[in-house]
Amino acid sequence: MGHRLYNTIIYATELQSLLGQESLVVVDCRHDLMDANFGTKAYQEGHIAGAVFANLDQDLSGSKAGADGQFRGRHPLPNQDDLIQNLRRWGIHNDTQVIVYDAHGGMFAARLWWLLRSIGHANVAVLDGGLGAWTAAGFAIDTAIPTPAQGSISVRAALTRQVDVQQVLANLSSPASQRLQVVDARAADRFRGENETIDPVGGHIPGAVNRFFKDNLQADGRFKSATELRAEWSQKFTEPSQAIMQCGSGITACHNLLALEIAGLSGAALYPGSWSEWCADPTRPVATSNSDA
CATH class of the missing domain: 3.40.250.10 (Rhodanese-like domain)
Structure with a gap:
């Protein structure tokens, strides 16, 4: 290029x-x-x-x-x-x-x-x-629909990590010194179980902490600096490889993972199913206490 x-x-x-x-x-x-x-x-x-x-x-x-x-x-x-x-x-x-x-x-x-x-x-x-x-910035937009030539991208070694619901469940019973930190990217009211319109089953995974994805952004909608992101995220955990990002359905958790990458804190895992999968099984534990935040 x-x-x-x-x-x-x-x-x-x-x-x-x-x-x-x-x-x-x-x-x-x-x-x-x-x-x-x-x-x-x-x-x-x-x-x-x-x-x-x-x-x-x-x-x-x-x-x-x-x-x-x-x-x-x-x-x-x-x-x-x-x-x-x-x-x-x-x-x-x-x-x-x-x-x-x-x-x-x-x-x-x-x-x-x-x-x-x-x-x-x-x-x-x-x-x-x-x-x-x-x-x-004054740049134009277009209405023409492109017809790109076929690409040839192939699968190579993953640059990401992910965990499934069974791993997240097993993590709850792991020794405290080995337990991974779950970080929930939903808004605070959803994290606390106070928004039944979006989350009919409210709350969060026990032990999770809240980091609303919009907290990664400045008022103008652009990302905060790497230095600022690093300082804020370092309050959530000490080692990225010991963290799991989740949200409502695995979308905004990716925003938190991008923010971590910008901050130079690579290695956290994504829980793709997130809260929508977790709460679908009533046998899985749910927390709502602010002390879990």
């Missing part, structure tokens, strides 16, 4: 200078959890020139039921073969610089950032500030 490679975030001015490069793919990940058609409509009304569209429900999530028939959460990870097929459809190769964006501070774009890293693709970054930062 002839430019530096980006693997956490990229600024609007930097992305603008890269547009038109052959080894660049931009992916629009806009979505609304309350309106499944929002992203598609917003994309059709205008997007960064050349960007393809990724639908959270159809492209970045898999079947809600596992092979055993058990509920895996509201947004389980997609089947790896299906993910590869979509990435290739968007024109992505092993050497492609991928830039992902949304209009919600990166909460949806971070999901694709994590998914690409899960198959070993390091050169993927989130547009800092999203489409809002792009237009605020």
Whole structure:
């Protein structure tokens, strides 16, 4: 590409200078959890020139039921073969610089950032500030729908870690000195079990601490500095490899993982099923006390 490679975030001015490069793919990940058609409509009304569209429900999530028939959460990870097929459809190769964006501070774009890293693709970054930062910088949007040539991306060694519900459950009975720290990315009211509209079963995993994903951002919707993020996250745990990120359904937990990567605190795991999977089984313990925060 002839430019530096980006693997956490990229600024609007930097992305603008890269547009038109052959080894660049931009992916629009806009979505609304309350309106499944929002992203598609917003994309059709205008997007960064050349960007393809990724639908959270159809492209970045898999079947809600596992092979055993058990509920895996509201947004389980997609089947790896299906993910590869979509990435290739968007024109992505092993050497492609991928830039992902949304209009919600990166909460949806971070999901694709994590998914690409899960198959070993390091050169993927989130547009800092999203489409809002792009237009605020005076850059144009386009309505033309691209038809990229087929890509050839393949699976390589994962750059991520993940745990399943059984591992999270077993962690609760581990000796205190060996117990992994669960960090919940949901808003505080959901963490405390006070938002029945979103979480019919309220509360959190016992022992979890709360770090709302929006706390990673400045008032303008861009990420805080690496120094500030490192200082704030270091209050939650001492060793990233001993931490598990979760949220409502494995989406905003990826935002926390991106913030950790920006801060230089790599190694935390994702619990993809998150609260929606956890609370589906009434035999699993639930906490609501503020002391768990």
